[in-house]
Amino acid sequence: MPIPKAELHLHIEGTLEPELALRLAERNGVTLPYADVAGLRAAYRFDDLQSFLDLYYRLMDVLRTEQDFTDLADAYLARAREQGVRHAEIFFDPQAHTARGVAFDTVLAGLSAALDSSEERYGITTGLILCFLRDRPEEEALATLEEAKPHLDRITAVGLDSAEVGNPPSKFARAYERASELGLHLVAHAGEEGPPEYVREALDVLHVERIDHGIRSLEDPELVARLVAERIPLTVCPFSNVRLRCVDTLADHPLRRMLDAGLLATVNSDDPAYFGGYVDENLTDTAAVLGLTDDQVRTLARNSFEAAFLDDATRARYLAEVDAHR
Ligand code: HPA
Numbered sequence: 001m002p003i004p005k006a007e008l009h010l011h012i013e014g015t016l017e018p019e020l021a022l023r024l025a026e027r028n029g030v031t032l033p034y035a036d037v038a039g040l041r042a043a044y045r046f047d048d049l050q051s052f053l054d055l056y057y058r059l060m061d062v063l064r065t066e067q068d069f070t071d072l073a074d075a076y077l078a079r080a081r082e083q084g085v086r087h088a089e090i091f092f093d094p095q096a097h098t099a100r101g102v103a104f105d106t107v108l109a110g111l112s113a114a115l116d117s118s119e120e121r122y123g124i125t126t127g128l129i130l131c132f133l134r135d136r137p138e139e140e141a142l143a144t145l146e147e148a149k150p151h152l153d154r155i156t157a158v159g160l161d162s163a164e165v166g167n168p169p170s171k172f173a174r175a176y177e178r179a180s181e182l183g184l185h186l187v188a189h190a191g192e193e194g195p196p197e198y199v200r201e202a203l204d205v206l207h208v209e210r211i212d213h214g215i216r217s218l219e220d221p222e223l224v225a226r227l228v229a230e231r232i233p234l235t236v237c238p239f240s241n242v243r244l245r246c247v248d249t250l251a252d253h254p255l256r257r258m259l260d261a262g263l264l265a266t267v268n269s270d271d272p273a274y275f276g277g278y279v280d281e282n283l284t285d286t287a288a289v290l291g292l293t294d295d296q297v298r299t300l301a302r303n304s305f306e307a308a309f310l311d312d313a314t315r316a317r318y319l320a321e322v323d324a325h326r
């Protein structure tokens with residue numbers, strides 16, 4: 001069995017496998033410009049974040065009903081269990097659905113139906129992270145937060161995703177302030193394609209507790225020192241970084257340097273249906289290519305629980321599982 005771990009950087013829409021996409025397209029009468037699974041998989045070649053986002057948003061058009069979102073989340077949870085995932089904090093992009101006429105409540109009810117019985121069925125505890133699309137206006141993020149208000153018992157945190165460069169964290173200062181007032185945890189994608197300055201802004205302006213990706217922080221030694229001193233977790237996604245050409249090859253990935261610097265790094269899958277593997281494949285392949293020691297792999301698994309939004313007793317239970325794993 002793979003080492004027990006938490007997955008903290010996973011977009012549920014990014015778990016849409018070609019097989020399920022085609023099945024839902026047929027079920028909902030949606031026409032896709034791909035004839036079959038092979039044709040769809042052949043489209044999974046990306047030059048950068050934007051070229052991925054274009055396909056990611058296009059393909060999610062097959063998600064229409066509550067049942068579709070339940071099926072999507074259920075398929076992920078079944079795979080996550082095989083990957084040793086014990087706890088998952090799952091991003092979703094409400095604006096990508098409301099913008100095409102699917103109601104916020106449909107998305108949330110569908111995802112919740114799968115997540116509510118996840119612990120019972122798969123032994124996986126879960127949280128949901130509502131992501132704002134950073135390439136859309138802040139007013140839309142604030143309106144999305146309003147729609148979420150009746151459902152705050154189901155939402156753990158807010159996050160910030162989509163096209164990074166040109167959409168700095170400071171654009172969302174008011175939305176994050178409001179989310180904080182509502183008692184939500186705060187995370188944001190920063191330093192994936194964007195500069196270290198965006199990571200600083202996420203910390204200083206948005207007051208986030210975790211940075212998603214954050215790999216470009218390494219260009220700024222002062223920032224690294226701060227992330228280490230403040231124990232700010234970074235949710236790193238090696239396969240994603242290679243597929244979106246933020247890093248040339250897995251062998252060039254900075255994960256090992258991040259651990260050596262004392263950063264609280266975790267390994268995650270981001271959009272596993274698109275990037276060639278789920279979280280344990282990210283962990284084992286990256287560890288093999290970078291020559292990480294068993295102790296470093298164990299540290300990464302421990303870090304995932306240290307970085308999670310868990311109560312102390314649950315965290316301690318999961319950490320004990322990591323320590324007991326051989
Ligand atoms: O890695 C990502 N970065 C930004 N937006 C995203 N939306 C899904 N995955 C990503």
Ligand SMILES: [Zn+2]
Nearest residue numbers: 009011161270
């Ligand atoms: Zn992401």
